[in-house]
Amino acid sequence: MRKTKIICTIGPATESYEMLEKLADAGMSVARLNMSHGSHASHAEVIKRIQSLNTKLKYPIAILLDTQGPEIRTGERDSNLNLKKGDIISVVARSAEDVEENSVMVNYESLITDMQVGDRLTVDNGLINLEILDKDQRVMRCKVVDGGVLKSKRHVNLPGIRVNLPAITDKDRSDILFGLSMDIDYIALSFVREADDIRQLHELLGEKQDKVKVIAKIEDQEGVRNIDDIIDMVDGIMVARGDLGVEVDFWELPNIQRRIVRKCAHKGKRVIVATHLLESMIENPMPTRAEVTDVANAVYEEADGIMLSGETTVGKYPIKCVENLAKIATSIERHRGLRFTEDLLTEHPKQNLAASAVHLAESLPAKAIVVITRRGRMANYVTNCHPILPSIHAFTNDGRTRRQLGLNRNVYAHKLQFSNDPEKTLNKAFTTLLEEEGFHAGDQVVVISDALGVSGSGLDAIQVRILGQ
Ligand SMILES: Nc1ncnc2c1ncn2[C@@H]1O[C@H](COP(=O)(O)OP(=O)(O)O)[C@@H](O)[C@H]1O
């Protein structure tokens, strides 16, 4: 079974029920909704379609709501603007209604105060670069250094400059509350710069904090600097390479990616490698060799998930992209990965227990590790150990836990009604393995439980069991 999970951003190319179903069949485990685009009404439609699809999928799709965050973008355009090297254009920071023809509007009030003559402004993830020639209170005159076609709502980066916007904007607040009301599973907070940003999110989530998992998107120099404190506050990290690749020197990006993935492995947190994995497949039916190798690198690093953006929102070959990620991951996983989890911190007794269960399962060898879990905690501890041979089959009586475990590397989560008799609970789990997962009578599995599943007493336990006996 494939270990690496696939996250797809849903957009115009994939938002129909039929396309969502095809993405799921091709291997999508998590659907990402990017709140920088679309309306609550359009996202609600997609969420409802996924929830309806989930009733018939073997492994339901988790929904990840990705906030816009304190990001800067150009405005809506009626037509594209073709910027050529050497062109002189004006950039204004104000509301869309006032835009002069052929000027570029940026949605950040303090832009002109923050920027100095000679500074560079990067648009559309580095494709278009502008240099500031002069400025007055409301307009900056800029020279086009690298030209390109400017479309609506493109990213603007001011590398190294601390953008004077709150960690959670009013729009983010409203989007997060909308997401909670729609029962989403993950929130990815954009542009997390320090641990306090996550504290603010926890405050907003209040009682719902236990229900939704939090992923911090690391996309600028400050986030990279504060990574240790941020990791401690969240369930997982997204290496958001689109913005990160222009906010830091791009030749440092592979080192930063690896350092973050290694730190997450060390601390037992989920990690997603995002953006540009198969970028050329937005237009082409086949990836470049460099893209194949980039995906392989994330799989060698043993990331939990790899994420598609433009490839599945507006690309011509969304299903093929997912199939390709699945093929590359399956092929690469046959070889030993970088095993950063060998440095896993085992500060919690349950983590020690999970590590023992994984060690036992590897040495027998057992075909699977069966985890009986309510909130997914023990399943997380087992995931953190990255078993090489056995797959992890988690059984839970909680629908949300089951969906959330869709992101965990090598975890396959099943729904199970717990019985008062722990033996009955286990037997139902074993029947699922035998009838639906290709296991055979005589296969050995290691069972670990942090719920009352095994002992009935709430005590943790590890057992070796032989299926069909
Ligand atoms: N819900 C949506 N509705 C319309 N267009 C979308 C949606 N989500 C994404 N897109 C389009 O797909 C492109 C790539 O998706 P993504 O990487 O998530 O966005 P971005 O890089 O703009 O943050 C976006 O720039 C946008 O044009």
Ligand SMILES: C=C(OP(=O)(O)O)C(=O)O
């Ligand atoms: C995933 C990313 O975030 P967004 O698509 O919101 O820019 C990124 O920058 O890589």
